[in-house]
Amino acid sequence: MNLADLIAHYGLAALFVGSGLEGETVVVFGGLMAHRGFFGFGPAVLAAAAGSFIADQIFFALGRRYRDTRLVRRIRERPGFRRALRTFERYPNLFIFGFRFVYGLRTVSPVAIGTTDVSAWRFVAVNAVAACTWAATFVSLGYLFSRSIEAVMGRLGPVEHWAIGAVGVALLLVLLIRFARRRRAGPLSGMEKD
Structure with missing residues (x-):
């Protein structure tokens, strides 16, 4: 069973879980399935946004809860982590909003943000707007380019x-x-x- 089959079979539940665990690929296929009529465009955006939002909140909470452990303190001393935190300190809202759009930062960023002093309410607010924007963007891509995606997939033998x-x-x-x-x-x- 491939990704499209999973989303077609389990519908919005697969899109909800997949958007939090895997990311863009699942959400693009969710847009494709919405175009095929398996579920509506709006519900697809809501499922993807909710899955992404909840996953990021969990990762933020883990960073907040375990920020004083020896392992996390050791990781925080790395130059790359310190540089990321300096960027976050200069542009906190932009960083919270944008991390999900940068490949490779989706899981680690909410954990890193959880180690800072940013308020949980601020993270919730910016994360909610970002999750909705991200979901709408990638569901739309899948929806608008569904014929092209299907053509490429169909040509693959x-x-x-x-x-x-x-x-x-x-x-x-x-x-x-x-x-x-x-x-x-x-x-x-x-x-x-x-």
Whole structure:
């Protein structure tokens, strides 16, 4: 069962969960399914926004709850983390609003923001607006470009599916090897150049 089948079978519940766990790809497919008539455009936006909002609130709460632990204190000393916090301190609302639109920052940013002194209510307010904007943007992309997405997916034969899978596995292996090397080299290796 592929991603489109999951959303088609489980509907808005899959879109809700997927938007919080996976992100843009699920939400774009949610827009495609809305275009096909599986559910309405408005409910798709609401499900995606709610899933994203709730996931980010959970990550923020985890950052807030565990910010004084030894592990988090050690991570906060890394140059990259400190630089991100300096950016947050200069543009807190913009950072809270924009992190979900930057690939690779979606999960770690609400945790990092939770370690700061920003009020929980401020995070809730900006996060709600950002989640709605993000959901509307990516559901709209899936909805508006549904025919193009379906055409590309339909042209992919079994060989292309295997090739895409092989590239994904190779990428995962490279990332695992890099992670293992960094762990062996020490907690701050790779961050020194930041």
